[in-house]
Amino acid sequence: MAETEINTHDQPTDGPQLLAQVFRLRFHRIYALLTTLGLYPGQHHLLMQLGRLDGISQADLAKKLLIKPSTLTVMVGRMARIGLVLKKQDEFDKRVLRIHLTEKGKNALVEAHLRMDQVEKETFQGFTEEELMQFGLFAQRMKQNLIQANKGETTCPWF
Secondary structure (H helix, E strand, C coil): CCCCCCCHHHCCCCHHHHHHHHHHHHHHHHHHHHHCCCCCHHHHHHHHHHHHCCCEEHHHHHHHHCCCHHHHHHHHHHHHHCCCEEEEECCCCCCCEEEEECHHHHHHHHHHHHHHHHHHHHHCCCCCHHHHHHHHHHHHHHHHHHHHHCCCCCCCCCC
């Protein structure tokens, strides 16, 4: 069997296993599309936050992204080196580092959004409006279950 062929005989048919496979396949597709822009999936979320909150402090950005400040420091450093973001000290409190999108970062964000839209179209190709609505209801119920299981502490701000 060629590498690109999918063996459907060994594929699970129950919902939870299929959902895990869908998430993994979606991640691979997103990764493939974003890396052609020089981005990795976590960096897309960082760009999205800066698109909404340009100039946010690095500490607040780490909280919004639900990552450790040290992890964000590495991400921001890499993105600054390739010209997507700019780090500036706060003019009033020199201890605070603020993160800004550059023009290159804004352009990358626009292109990343287009690629994410492409993933959405590919993911839901062939679904009827009724199926999409039904899927949305199931997904909303799963989201609420997980929010409750996490006691609301880890809901992602970009969702």
